[in-house]
Amino acid sequence: MISPEPHAACQAAQAPLKPARAWPATFRACVLAACLISAMHPVHAAPVGEVLETPAQTVDERLPVPVVSVARAGEALIGVGPHGVIQRSVDAGQSWQQVTSPVSSDLVQVRFIDDRNGWIVGHDSLVMHSSDAGKSWQVQLDGRSLLTLLHDYYQPLADKGDDAAAQVLNEVATASGSTATPGVLAAPFLDVLFDGHGNGFVAGAFGMLLHSTDNGAHWQPWVERSDNERRMHLYGLAQRDGVFYISGEQGLLLKQDVAGERFTHIELPYAGTLFGVAALNDVLLVHGLRGNLYASRDEGQQWQKIDTGIASSLVNIIRQGNRWLVVGQGGELVGLDRRTLEVNTLPRVPGGEVYGASDSGKPGELLVSRFSGARVVNIATAE
Template sequence: MLSCMLRSACALGVISLLSTPVQAASIESQIQPLAQSSLLLDIAPAGDTLVSVGERGHVLVLDGDEWQQVETPVNSLLTKLFFLNDKLGWAVGHDATILHTQDGGQSWQKQMQSKELEKPFLDVLFFNDKEGVAIGAYGLFYRSLDSGQTWTEEFHSELLFEEDVDYLNDLKSQDEQLYLDERAYLLPHFNRILPLSDGRLLLLGELGMVAVSSDKGKTFDALDFVYDGSMFNAIELGDRIYLMGLRGHLFSTDSELSEFTQIELPVSATVNGATQTRDGNVWFVGNAGMVLKMSPDGEISELEKRQGESLVSIIQDKDGRVWLSGTSGVVQLQGE
């Protein structure tokens, strides 16, 4: 049970944001006048517009200069978005919730929800209009082959610690139910699944888990990573991939994912998200209101912190504006 022994209480980084108390799921979210300033955990492009998701099932769509909230069929905390094109998108979140839109985020249908699982989905990715995966806490991994109409659970035992494999094998021969109960919580949290330009998938998670797949996530190879803390996100920029995580840890690697170089940051806050803007700058955001800019020549500078905030996502819209989301909602980055 090595993974359970090593696991902290997940009270740091993005996981601490996801543990924010929220109302239990009910029939549908309610339109709230202050939704734009509520906890919003992701922003994603849907064609020429942007969509953001967060607490109580809130979904907001950027309409010109204004963010407009739309109704959803849940009020569970939503954690992540993915749009395949300007129309088809999915959102995932707590209570094992998966939502689907066919009109660019204007309306949403519930495809899955299970409060009994007591696990949140933390990311979602579709390869085409039929095939997709959703991942989350304690190795939560579901796959759909029919646009999300049905979802099938997968268990990726290849990502277990060797000690946990032996432990589960012993349990299975003694007590099948106990084996299933223990198995459900032995894998690390899967925080982010990222498609790489060569068709591979990069999976990031708790306890320094970095894994790669060449078969759409049917199997993964765990990499010998240089850090044993949680990793929350990654961004591919040309021939370099940047991985970001707990306590200001930022690493750079080439497309082979063979060697990882740590990049020293001027702060030690957890790094949650990144984007590259049209001018070639790369922006990183994180806890403690952290906003960093990396110039095309690799120089990193810190913007004035947004005091009292934790920032999770950053993106540039079609008009060149840069938007941030986090504990204070979605706001435009000033002074960039």
């Protein structure tokens, strides 16, 4: 995979909690999409503090607009990507209109829990919320407020001799000191998820984890409340019946211990990076590099490897009818029977690498995000 030198905003966004650590290859694909747009839509490479204060510029719709993540909000479709760009479609993806964005930070993930309420996360420790089906967005958290939140939460604990709190503070100080903008924690959030009761989590690079009980109006740090002492990147979130799961690099899979208010480790027969987890009915699915997909029907006590026939990394698993759709980064697509877990190969999605996928709201169709933009495709024909 080509890894060009990223522009300044991307460099700042990759400031690590532990500088010796590196980004896995597939995540660099998303960074690539977030950086190469500069060649088509020239934007001043502003410091982190400025991109948090500067609304996204209007893109030239005559040129391809890279989209990293997509989601459905009722009848609307939402796509997000580099430089704070947010797009919205109300005609099943036939046309897209840019939505006003309060920031120009690179956006990584968008999720909706119902027809109106959704969240976007991205670089510069950004969390944004919409309560009107993606028509408008408000910042709930960013690299400045996160740094204050972490300090105010952990410093009193460290002063009382809490070693775990002191360790987090030291890591945060290292990370914030490596950015060109003082007072900003620039590491990216990579996923966000809420249930229908306002309970949710935001997770990100180098083990960053926060919890909210009021739809993101307030956050509580949970960095030390997980079996992730090595601060592995946290890539994906899922929840079932109010219990949350987190997937991460090097085979990391965590399950929420609701009573114990922490995340505990689930053993896997796989040590590669897991880009996502899906808690579907009675099946727990985890997916990652090189088409690897594992399923468990007993909360992770036993695992079954599923041969997807896909060589590229898996970017998403989407429920549709009586099957799940497994989407590969190379555009590969397979159906997975919900009862038997048998795989059915489907036509490949054309048009280059796929960064994300979502249900489009119509049977037989799929919404995908790519460097050339978001597109709704017919599953049977891939057109």
